[in-house]
Amino acid sequence: MIDREQVLHIARLARLRLDDQEVERMAAELSGILEHVEAIGELDLEGVEPTTHVVALENVLRADVPAPSLDRERALAGAPDSASGSFRVPSPQA
Amino acid sequence: MSAELVPTIGLEIHVQLLTRTKMFCGCELEFGAEPNVHTCPVCLGHPGTLPVPNEQAIESAIRIAVALGCEVAPRSGFHRKNYFYPDLPKGYQISQFDVPLATAGRLGGVRIHRVHLEEDAAKLSHVGETGRIHGSGASLVDFNRGGTPLVEIVTEPDIDDPAAAREWLALLRTTLRQLGVSDVNMEEGSLRCDANVSIRPAASPELGVKTELKNMNSFRYLERGVEAEIARQREIVESGGAVEQETLHFDPAGGTLTPLRSKEYAHDYRYFPEPDLAPVAPSAAAVDAARASLPELPEQRRDRYEADLGLKPEVARRLAFDASLAAFFEEAVTAGSASAPAALANWITGDLVALARERGLEPAATAATPAAVAALVGLLAAGEVNRGGAREVLEVLVRDGGEPAAIVDRLDLGAGDPDELAAIVKRAIEEDADAAAKVRAGEGKAIGALVGAVMRETRGKADGGEVTRLIREQLDL
Numbered sequence: 099m100i101d102r103e104q105v106l107h108i109a110r111l112a113r114l115r116l117d118d119q120e121v122e123r124m125a126a127e128l129s130g131i132l133e134h135v136e137a138i139g140e141l142d143l144e145g146v147e148p149t150t151h152v153v154a155l156e157n158v159l160r161a162d163v164p165a166p167s168l169d170r171e172r173a174l175a176g177a178p179d180s181a182s183g184s185f186r187v188p189s190p191q192a
Numbered sequence: 193m194s195a196e197l198v199p200t201i202g203l204e205i206h207v208q209l210l211t212r213t214k215m216f217c218g219c220e221l222e223f224g225a226e227p228n229v230h231t232c233p234v235c236l237g238h239p240g241t242l243p244v245p246n247e248q249a250i251e252s253a254i255r256i257a258v259a260l261g262c263e264v265a266p267r268s269g270f271h272r273k274n275y276f277y278p279d280l281p282k283g284y285q286i287s288q289f290d291v292p293l294a295t296a297g298r299l300g301g302v303r304i305h306r307v308h309l310e311e312d313a314a315k316l317s318h319v320g321e322t323g324r325i326h327g328s329g330a331s332l333v334d335f336n337r338g339g340t341p342l343v344e345i346v347t348e349p350d351i352d353d354p355a356a357a358r359e360w361l362a363l364l365r366t367t368l369r370q371l372g373v374s375d376v377n378m379e380e381g382s383l384r385c386d387a388n389v390s391i392r393p394a395a396s397p398e399l400g401v402k403t404e405l406k407n408m409n410s411f412r413y414l415e416r417g418v419e420a421e422i423a424r425q426r427e428i429v430e431s432g433g434a435v436e437q438e439t440l441h442f443d444p445a446g447g448t449l450t451p452l453r454s455k456e457y458a459h460d461y462r463y464f465p466e467p468d469l470a471p472v473a474p475s476a477a478a479v480d481a482a483r484a485s486l487p488e489l490p491e492q493r494r495d496r497y498e499a500d501l502g503l504k505p506e507v508a509r510r511l512a513f514d515a516s517l518a519a520f521f522e523e524a525v526t527a528g529s530a531s532a533p534a535a536l537a538n539w540i541t542g543d544l545v546a547l548a549r550e551r552g553l554e555p556a557a558t559a560a561t562p563a564a565v566a567a568l569v570g571l572l573a574a575g576e577v578n579r580g581g582a583r584e585v586l587e588v589l590v591r592d593g594g595e596p597a598a599i600v601d602r603l604d605l606g607a608g609d610p611d612e613l614a615a616i617v618k619r620a621i622e623e624d625a626d627a628a629a630k631v632r633a634g635e636g637k638a639i640g641a642l643v644g645a646v647m648r649e650t651r652g653k654a655d656g657g658e659v660t661r662l663i664r665e666q667l668d669l
């Protein structure tokens with residue numbers, strides 16, 4: 099069971115602000131997910147390789163050849179603020 | 193005093209790989225470019241984009257791993273390391289976690305814990321107050337660097353003093369440079385080093401609580417930072433306190449260490465497998481090929497200098513661990529068939545390095561060519577110039593270059609004709625029969641008067657050892 103404290107901790111890590119109602123809802127939903135995973139954990143999976151992909155591919159690589167980059171104006175167009183050709187953000191040290 | 197407290201040091205090194213493009217996208221890598229001219233939806237972390245690993249980066253990382261004697265994992269994968277910071281547009285860094293690319297290596301007597309691949313963060317510059325919100329500053333983000341292939345090398349805590357840490361990092365840099373996989377330039381940030389430092393009573397097998405030191409972006413700062421941290425920890429322990437686990441920032445200006453403001457939950461990275469990337473599974477044949485294609489590395493070079501060229505261990509190490517010095521030495525050995533490698537090595541690591549340093553240069557950057565240095569050492573070995581004269585010639589070579597034999601003539605430093613020297617010795621013995629008799633009678637010190645007379649006669653150009661030899665020979669000793 100995920101408690102209120104844990105939900106707030108995870109929310110903080112994810113930079114999410116939750117109101118009390120949402121905290122309660124998330125506690126229930128996250129607990130449900132964990133219970134489901136615990137159920138899987140009860141299966142005997144001895145000798146079964148972990149799967150992180152739905153397809154059994156490996157070494158999907160790209161040659162080290164340059165591709166065109168974005169024009170700077172286009173790259174910066176998505177920024178909430180820009181200056182001197184850069185993305186301007188509030189200082190993380192402030 | 194505190195002799196019973198011993199330090200333990202482990203290093204974590206980040207190396208930017210010298211590929212043409214980034215780790216997961218085709219944006220070009222260019223140091224010092226205008227900000228944000230090498231970005232794309234992948235390295236800007238736009239939703240829906242997919243990373244594809246750079247084959248050359250993986251090859252270079254494997255090359256590093258085998259050069260460090262590591263075992264390359266037959267199959268490793270990428271994970272997401274989650275944290276929020278403006279230099280990380282996706283909210284996570286793609287890195288490796290439970291199964292790194294390689295483990296269990298060794299370099300210069302220090303065990304390598306792991307070698308893994310990841311992507312670099314963007315560059316943040318803090319520009320101070322914006323005026324909009326009092327007391328807050330703004331930062332500018334340049335994503336050119338974001339996504340640069342990085343190899344992280346983590347050592348075991350096998351280093352026991354700051355100078356050794358510095359020397360080991362220099363060996364690593366030479367090794368990596370030899371591999372051609374990175375610029376390994378600490379000032380430009382293509383080689384970065386953090387250190388884990390702890391102290392413990394010498395008798396205790398258990399390591400003390402460690403602190404992590406950041407921002408030691410030069411060899412000197414690494415040594416000074418670790419020194420300062422050991423001193424700080426000693427003081428805490430000796431006054432009965434306990435060292436706290438924390439991350440410290442080294443300020444080279446004041447030589448001080450400041451704790452980084454503890455970002456709450458900073459170490460809760462919630463790693464999970466990166467679902468957008470397939471595992472990396474290098475074939476055994478590819479790893480073998482990487483191993484077979486390694487150039488001669490500094491440690492092997494040192495062993496060869498000792499075994500084949502008869503250099504003393506310390507001289508062999510100094511040459512072999514400095515790629516540019518080693519190249520100079522080897523060129524000189526090739527050029528100077530007449531000179532013994534050991535004598536050449538001594539001149540290069542001794543007088544030449546010292547003279548070059550006076551001018552703020554490496555020997556290779558001075559006017560002295562390897563061939564000229566070899567020729568000079570040859571003249572010295574043949575007795576055509578003495579040690580003092582040779583040193584004068586070397587000074588001229590470092591400053592102006594030129595041909596040693598011609599410089600010897602021009603400065604009139606020649607030791608002269610061996611027959612002529614023998615005649616001068618004969619005359620000195622005849623003129624000071626008293627001293628000669630004393631030397632014959634076994635009064636060793638008396639030979640000084642005879643040597644002095646010969647040196648006066650040759651205006652200091654004769655080789656002192658050769659003069660002594662001739663005197664003893666003529667006195668039938």
Ligand SMILES: [Zn+2]
Pocket residue numbers: 214217218219230231232233234235236339
């Ligand atoms: Zn890109």
